Amino acid sequence: MAIDYNVFYTKNKGAEYKDKQVKSYSHYKEPVDHSPGRLAGHSRVWGDASLAVQKQVIDKLIAAAKGAGMNVRRTALLLATAKIESGFNPDAAAGTTSASSLGQFVNKTGKFYGLNDSNRFDTNANVKALLAHFLDNEALAKKRGKPDVWCYKYHHDGPSGNYGGEGLATGKFSKLADLYEKALDVGHALSIVDASGSPIADAVVKVEQNGKSKVMKSNEHGLLPTFLASPDFGPLTIFIQKTSEEFKELGQLAIDKLNSSWTIVAPKERMPVKTHLHEDKAAPAKTPGMHEVKKGQTLSGIARLYGTTYQVLAKMNNIDKPYLLHPHQMLKVPDGKGKPAPEQAKPAQAAAPAATAPAKPSQASPAASRPVVREDRSAESKHPEATVSKPKASGRIETAIAYAMKHKHPKSIHYCLKYVKRALVAAGYFKYPGCEHAKNFGPVLAKNGFKNLLETTPGINLKTAPHGSIIIYAPIEKQTTSAGKVISGHIEIKHAGGFVSDFNEVDPCYRTDYLTMVSPVHFSYKVRFEVTGIWYLE
Known part of the structure; x- marks a missing residue:
């Protein structure tokens, strides 16, 4: 989103706390980490950060808002919250309380x-926390019939x-x-983000209408400059440029207003890989390390093979949580440690030889460290070009699970459907659907x-359901509470370690009997829940 940053910048820092004001449990006296590359303020004082640091904080907040599908108004509310709380200083802290960082969370709220x-002063962690808190406060204001600026009232006062x-919400904040x-x-x-939800920088995108x-071109946060298009001229067609400089269509967007925002999940960045038909090539030599x-x-598992830990491998290869790997990805490993797993037996006649991208001169990585691609080719093809492309459906559910595990909370916050939808959207299954209640999500799937x-596989139950199944529960005895509120049911994704939605549990959410798939009576609603769907995509 193209903005005038001067409207947002904090030009004058706030007042410093006197020593006698600073409490023992405050973070105000803690030294600021000025490590190279870290976003840091000059001090713990409100607004005491360079304009360059403030700009990066603002960009991160806008990117997070876009990733959550927020429009301009809601993005403005999120930015206003950060401005009043910290003046966009990622290291701000209060002297009289334990409040700290962008959202000035006290210890208890921050922990939740x-x-x-x-990570108390980690900018990315704080952007994530501030966004989640904003969404909770926004939902509370809507539920209670209050104006949208009350999101700040609940941020300041609690629920x-x-x-x-x-007074602050309806005055200064508004x-x-x-x-x-x-x-x-x-x-x-x-x-523009990839299947794991990470922004794609420097993506060349073409928007076409009528x-x-x-x-x-996207910036470092995956954001494109704002553009204008009219609802009167039909849908927008979105294209992304490949390495061959050709444009590939990603899909169409239907617009109904002049102000909106989307997050587009694009295929993995492509790298051209040249091959030659009918030429048998020796497998690339194993590269030490x-x-x-x-x-x-x-x-x-790989770390155990080489006698090390996953933390060491993650650091060596710059892999962040949730530690997502792709087949044929080349990892650096400690030299001389452990023994790699034996090669899997290969068929006598492979469908196609492996191909690797040519190594660049000077100090480029060896060819064996580049992606390996297998390709189906016809007799008419002479010099086909293989590309590292979007993962198949089998890989998408892994991406969805990784996304859900990364964004989960320690316990339920009653937004199971929202979190499952976001995980499935991040994995590229579909655009964000408008379904409101978990029990009604089956038709979308x-x-x-x-x-x-449950309809196609006789005898299926939660214990035998495949990894990656989407489980949907619905109430049996009644569908609404005594106050007339809809009982939404529940939705969760089954994975190797349990069941994840807005939180993660080893067992199914409702401790459902695996054979009958009907839960005990829920103490809040005094109804039983049944599994109405075990949804799975091959």
């Missing part, structure tokens, strides 16, 4: 949203406190949010190719 002593937050909304360009905005097109990832291998194993 994943902040602790190790039931009264410490002056209402004016700031209106100002920020105007500062954000009116128009359409796109974010015969007219615009070519744009390298390991080629086999299908089904995990980082911890059916529309996108999932099959209900």
Whole structure:
């Protein structure tokens, strides 16, 4: 989103706390980490950060908002919250309380949203926590019929406190949010991410509508400049440029207003790999200190093969949580440690020889460290070009599970459907669907190719359901509470270690009997739940 950063910047820092004001449990006196490459403020004082640091913080907040599908107004509210709390100083801290960082979370609230002593001032962790807290407060304001600016009242006071937050929300915060909304360009905005949800920088994207097109390039956060398109001229067609400089269509977007935003999940970045038909090539020589990832291998499993830990391998290869690997990925491993797994037996006649990208001159990595691609080729093909492309459906569920595990909370926050939908969208199954209740999500899955194993596989139950199944529960005795509120049911994804939605459990959420698949009476609703769907996509 193209914005005027001068509207947002904090030009003058706040007042410093006096020593006698600083409490023993405050983080105000803790030294600021100025390690190279780290986003850091000058001090713990409100707004005391360089404009360059503030810009990066603002960009990260906008990128997070776009990733959550938030429009301009909601993005402005999120930015206004960070401005009032910290002045966009990622190292800000209060002297009289334990409040700290971008959202000025006190220790207890921070812990609930994943902040602790190790990441209290980590910008990425705080952006994630602030966004999650904002969404919770926004939902609470909507539920109670309050205006949207009350999201700040609940941020300041908590869900039931009264410490002056209402006056701030309807006064200073409201004016700031209106100002920020105007500062954000009116128009359409796109974010480009890969299947794991990571932003794709420097992606060249073409937007086409009614015969007219615009070519744009994403920034380091995967954001494209704002552009204008009219709802009167039909859908937008989105293309991404491949390494061959040709454009590949990603899909179409239906627009119904002049101001909106989307997150587009694009295939994995392509790398051209030249091959030659009918030429048998020797397999690339094993490179000392390298390991080629086999299908089904995990980082911890590979670490055991080489007598090391997954933390060491992750650091050597710059792999962040949730430690997602891809088949044929080349990993650096400690030299001389352990023994690599034996090669799997290969058929006598392979369908096609492996090909590797040629190594670049000078200090480029050896050819064996580049992606390996197998390719089906016809007799008419002379010099086909193979590409590392979007993973098949079997890999998408792994991406969805990894996304869900990365974003889960320690316990249920009653947003199971929202979190499962986000995981499936991040994995590229579909665009964000509008279904409101978990018990009604089956038709959305059916529309996108999932099959209900309860209907197609006799005798299936939660114990025998395959890894990656989407489990849907619905209430039996009644569908609404005594107050008329809909009982939404529950949805979760089965994985190797249990069942994940907005939180993770080893057992099914409702401790459902595996054979009858009907749960005990739920103490809140006083109804039983039944499994109405075990949805799976081959």
